[in-house]
Amino acid sequence: MLNAIEVSCRHPDGQEILCAVDFRLGRGEKVVLLGANGTGKSTLLKVLNGLLPPTTGTVSYDGRVVDRAALREAAFHQRFRREVVLLFQNPDTMLFNPTVFDEIAFGPRQLRLDGVDGRVHHWAGELGVAPLLDRTPFGLSGGEKQRVCLAALLVLEPKFLLLDEPTANMDPRSTGWLVDFLADLNQTTLVTTHNLSLAAELGDRCLVLGEDHRLVYDGPVQDFLSDHDRLAAANLVHRHRHRHGDAERGRFHTHDWD
Amino acid sequence: MKDRLLLLGYAIAVLAATSVHHPSWLAAGLLVVAALAGRQAPTIGWRALRAVLFFNLVISVGYSASALFGQAVSVDYLILVNIRVYLLIFLTFTLASRIDILRALSFSRGLTYLVTLVLSQIISFRRLFGDLRLAAESRRLRRLQLRERYLQSAAAAAHLFDRAEHDAREIALAMSSRGFFQRDAADHAQRD
Numbered sequence: 369m370l371n372a373i374e375v376s377c378r379h380p381d382g383q384e385i386l387c388a389v390d391f392r393l394g395r396g397e398k399v400v401l402l403g404a405n406g407t408g409k410s411t412l413l414k415v416l417n418g419l420l421p422p423t424t425g426t427v428s429y430d431g432r433v434v435d436r437a438a439l440r441e442a443a444f445h446q447r448f449r450r451e452v453v454l455l456f457q458n459p460d461t462m463l464f465n466p467t468v469f470d471e472i473a474f475g476p477r478q479l480r481l482d483g484v485d486g487r488v489h490h491w492a493g494e495l496g497v498a499p500l501l502d503r504t505p506f507g508l509s510g511g512e513k514q515r516v517c518l519a520a521l522l523v524l525e526p527k528f529l530l531l532d533e534p535t536a537n538m539d540p541r542s543t544g545w546l547v548d549f550l551a552d553l554n555q556t557t558l559v560t561t562h563n564l565s566l567a568a569e570l571g572d573r574c575l576v577l578g579e580d581h582r583l584v585y586d587g588p589v590q591d592f593l594s595d596h597d598r599l600a601a602a603n604l605v606h607r608h609r610h611r612h613g614d615a616e617r618g619r620f621h622t623h624d625w626d
Numbered sequence: 627m628k629d630r631l632l633l634l635g636y637a638i639a640v641l642a643a644t645s646v647h648h649p650s651w652l653a654a655g656l657l658v659v660a661a662l663a664g665r666q667a668p669t670i671g672w673r674a675l676r677a678v679l680f681f682n683l684v685i686s687v688g689y690s691a692s693a694l695f696g697q698a699v700s701v702d703y704l705i706l707v708n709i710r711v712y713l714l715i716f717l718t719f720t721l722a723s724r725i726d727i728l729r730a731l732s733f734s735r736g737l738t739y740l741v742t743l744v745l746s747q748i749i750s751f752r753r754l755f756g757d758l759r760l761a762a763e764s765r766r767l768r769r770l771q772l773r774e775r776y777l778q779s780a781a782a783a784a785h786l787f788d789r790a791e792h793d794a795r796e797i798a799l800a801m802s803s804r805g806f807f808q809r810d811a812a813d814h815a816q817r818d
Contacts (some may be wrong), residue, residue, distance in 0.1 A: 419760045442768070449767050460789075461754070461761040464781030478767040506784065520765070 369394055370416060370452060370528050370556070375425035377411055385411045387581040388425070393528065393556055400570045400589060401560040403577035404603035409560040410457060412577070413530045416558070417454040450479065453521040457532040459513035463505035468497060468516050471505050475524045487523050495519040496545075510537030514546075522553075531559040535566060564604060568593060576602050629730035636721045643713050649702060652709040656716065663720045670723065674716040682708050739806075743797060747790070754789065758782045 370393040377385040386408045393399060403409045414420045416427055418434040427434045429448055439445045456462050465471040472488045481487065492498040495515040500508060505516055514537050521529065531550075535543045547569045550557055559570045567574060568589050576592060578584035584602060585592050592598060599605045639655075646652055660667040686704055693699040727745075731737040762778050770778070 414760060417764055419764055446767050449764070454764050456757060456761050456764075458754075458757060460785050461757045462765065464762065464778045466777070474765065475767060478770075506781075506788070524767075 369428075369430060371428045372412070372416060373426045373428065375412070375415055375422040375427065377408070377415060377420065378423045384581050386415070386422070386577075389577070389581075389583045390425075391575055391583060391586055393558060395527065395556055396554065397556050397573060398551070398571040399556075399558045400567045400574045401558055401577070402562060402564075402567060402574055402592075402602065402604060403560070404562060404579060407577040407579055408581050409577060410532050413454055413532050413558070413560065416530055417452060418448060419454070446479070450475070450524050451526050452528040452530065453524060453526040454530040455514075455517055455521060455532060455534055457536055459510065459517045459537065460506075462517045462520070463513060466504060467501065468492070468503050468505055468508075469501040471516055472501075472520045472523050474520060479524075488519075491519040491523045494522070495549075511539060511542040514538060514542075527555055529553070529555050529557045531557060533560055535561065535563065562604065564593060564599075576604075578602055629726050630733070632721060632725045633727075633730040636717065636725075639717055640714065643710060643717065647706065649705045649709055652706065652713055656709065656713050659713065659717050659720055663716075663723075666720075666723060670719045671716060674712060674719050677719075678711050678715050682711055685711075747793065750793075751786065751790070754786065755782075758785065 372389050372391055375389045376387050379385060389408075389412060401409050401412065411420065415422050418427065418439055421435065429452060432438060432444065434448060439448065463471055465474055469488055469492075472492060473484050476484045476487050488501070489498065492501055495518055497512065497515050497519055500512060500516070505513060508516065514534060518534070529550075534550075535546060538546060543566070547566060550559065550570060557571070558575075561567060561570065571589055573587065574585065574589040574592050575583060576585035576598075578601070585598060596605065639659075643652065643655060646655070660671065663670050685707060689704060689707075690699060727741055728738060731741055762782070
């Protein structure tokens with residue numbers, strides 16, 4: 369279980385980023401994290417990954433509080449980093465090896481796992497980047513970089529995958545592929561997006577961060593998507609004038625979700 | 627007005643610090659700057675020390691090593707260089723904590739544009755740098771070897787450089803599309 373218990377975060381200047389966010393992620397769950405820009409989605413993932421300490425509240429993993437003291441313990445650090453992985457929104461921040469092969473092998477080599485070559489080729493094949501193994505990661509397209517980053521995380525066989533806007537750099541075909549790929553994974557996934565058309569495909573449960581940085585909804589995705597008042601309150605749909613011939617009307621809607 | 631005077635004072639102090647060649651005078655200057663920094667002096671002093679430590683170490687060790695090749699080495703000179711660099715950085719950090727640079731440069735529209743661009747880039751790069759650091763930490767499963775750390779740092783530097791180049795080109799294009807580089811438009815803006 370990965371738990372956020374009353375997690376709050378503030379900038380040093382006092383600006384609120386997360387306010388008393390509380391939820392639990394169980395094994396095998398597919399969860400979508402929705403929220404308008406600036407509501408704290410990315411920060412929440414970094415807090416869950418033990419990278420940013422919450423100002424108040426705690427994150428716990430399998431009953432153990434994830435804080436600096438815990439992460440200083442080599443055994444817990446290694447287990448946590450292997451089992452709970454984070455895909456950053458900007459894939460460039462995650463790529464620092466000379467070739468795609470080295471990038472995917474980076475984790476297994478640190479763990480001195482057996483059969484690194486086989487693991488790398490397996491996950492490169494799964495993610496469709498096998499032809500790119502000799503290329504330098506920086507020369508790839510955004511979508512290819514995203515796949516390489518995913519392969520580099522999945523090769524560790526993690527239990528929890530935290531994905532920050534994984535479709536942001538992908539074209540529609542790659543997006544469709546990723547949605548199917550994530551659906552077939554056995555791991556727990558927590559995926560942030562503000563693309564409502566994908567929300568129902570990426571998870572059964574959804575967490576919604578409101579503009580006041582609080583968790584305003586935690587429940588089935590479909591219930592949330594059919595509640596227009598809640599969608600509008602979370603700033604996930606908008607309203608502007610629509611012209612249909614001579615008629616003109618305004619209603620709340622989104623352009624990426626029917 | 628206060629900001630412009632501070633900036634002018636800073637320019638004079640920099641000139642003085644680079645013209646004086648006696649360690650004791652520079653040390654006295656350091657005390658004056660520390661007094662000007664007031665209660666912030668220990669914090670600024672520590673930040674300045676961290677900023678210059680690597681640079682000063684490399685210079686000092688390199689200079690001292692030249693003694694191995696028969697060069698005459700002056701301890702006074704070594705002290706002078708170290709104090710001067712520290713003084714300049716201390717002075718700059720002290721000024722940065724007290725001055726509104728945009729207000730200080732408001733006499734020149736061109737300089738104001740330039741500083742605005744630089745500040746916006748600093749903010750965006752600080753965020754990117756933070757993400758690079760966190761991503762590296764997130765993928766670290768054990769204490770990394772020096773070679774691996776170098777690789778990470780080099781990749782981060784290359785990414786920051788690429789990004790800076792790309793952003794500079796985009797900003798130049800955006801400014802160009804708004805007529806910034808047309809002589810008439812610039813003159814017009816200057817007159818406004």
